[in-house]
Amino acid sequence: MRPDLCLQNAGRRYGLRGPWVLRGVDLTVAPGRLVRVEGANGTGKSTLLRLLAGIDAPSEGRITGRPRTAYVPERFPPALPFTAVGYLTHLGAVHGLTRTAAARAAGEWLERLGAAAYAGTPMARLSKGTSQKIAVAQALLAEPELLVLDEAWTGLDTDARAELERAVAERTAAGGSVVFVDHDPRRLAGLPDATYAVRDGSLVPCAAPGSGPSGPHVTVVAQGPPDGRLPEDAHRAVASAEETTPGTYRLAVPASRSDVLLRALLTARPPWHVVSVEQRADTPGSPR
Numbered sequence: 001m002r003p004d005l006c007l008q009n010a011g012r013r014y015g016l017r018g019p020w021v022l023r024g025v026d027l028t029v030a031p032g033r034l035v036r037v038e039g040a041n042g043t044g045k046s047t048l049l050r051l052l053a054g055i056d057a058p059s060e061g062r063i064t065g066r067p068r069t070a071y072v073p074e075r076f077p078p079a080l081p082f083t084a085v086g087y088l089t090h091l092g093a094v095h096g097l098t099r100t101a102a103a104r105a106a107g108e109w110l111e112r113l114g115a116a117a118y119a120g121t122p123m124a125r126l127s128k129g130t131s132q133k134i135a136v137a138q139a140l141l142a143e144p145e146l147l148v149l150d151e152a153w154t155g156l157d158t159d160a161r162a163e164l165e166r167a168v169a170e171r172t173a174a175g176g177s178v179v180f181v182d183h184d185p186r187r188l189a190g191l192p193d194a195t196y197a198v199r200d201g202s203l204v205p206c207a208a209p210g211s212g213p214s215g216p217h218v219t220v221v222a223q224g225p226p227d228g229r230l231p232e233d234a235h236r237a238v239a240s241a242e243e244t245t246p247g248t249y250r251l252a253v254p255a256s257r258s259d260v261l262l263r264a265l266l267t268a269r270p271p272w273h274v275v276s277v278e279q280r281a282d283t284p285g286s287p288r
């Protein structure tokens with residue numbers, strides 16, 4: 001099992017005597033977790049994400065347990081001497097894929113993000129929106145264990161935005177961690193396992209709306225293989241789980257996370273059988 005990514009008492013300032021942008025930051029990101037980072041402009045969100053992504057080092061404190069990481073920066077350098085597919089294939093190879101696998105993954109991601117028509121276009125001639133699709137594709141190509149997204153949705157069209165949301169859900173369902181910043185508070189609403197705000201150089205935990213015990217819940221009854229244990233991703237998504245008969249579970253999940261639960265059940269090997277799905281306005285365990 002892969003270790004948690006841990007930031008311990010991390011601080012960052014620019015220049016020897018520059019003001020501290022971040023100080024005393026402790027953060028743990030476990031495998032499979034989705035973490036949102038918020039904060040006003042210029043508070044240090046990008047600084048934090050660069051530390052997590054490993055493209056910058058803390059001025060004090062330390063980071064341990066960083067897995068195979070990919071990063072979509074806030075600003076992507078587009079003027080590179082490659083075509084879109086050439087760049088992605090090159091990046092895939094840098095991430096450890098064979099050239100054939102890298103070329104295949106590049107083609108698949110260009111297709112998924114609606115940029116296949118630009119595969120042969122030089123990077124310098126791409127529009128801002130298509131460049132952003134390449135920035136996203138390069139991070140998703142090699143199925144990273146940690147995906148760090150700094151306003152990665154900005155500049156994408158509606159379909160590509162939805163595709164990136166799907167990709168995030170796929171990564172976490174596969175046990176990857178995702179840390180993201182986005183100016184739209186509705187982005188992946190209800191899905192983050194934790195939300196933090198960067199404020200006055202510190203990282204402050206926030207209550208994630210929709211992830212708490214209150215609000216509408218969905219009750220899912222599902223049957224697994226004989227002696228089946230609930231898949232780990234499903235376990236993480238649910239608010240409560242009761243094994244009613246061996247291998248049959250009644251699961252209560254916040255409505256905002258029901259997609260994640262159903263996907264985890266249906267993509268488990270062997271897959272689970274979903275017997276019923278029922279929406280309830282009350283909270284699990286509360287009187288009907």
Ligand SMILES: Nc1ncnc2c1ncn2[C@@H]1O[C@H](COP(=O)(O)OP(=O)(O)OP(=O)(O)O)[C@@H](O)[C@H]1O
Nearest residue numbers: 014021039040041042043044045046047048074198
């Ligand atoms: N490379 C750098 N050199 C010097 N100062 C920097 C550097 N990068 C960031 N800063 C400063 O650190 C502070 C935090 O910047 P950062 O970009 O991390 O904030 P942010 O919350 O991501 O901002 P925004 O929401 O505007 O993207 C700012 O005062 C910024 O000017």
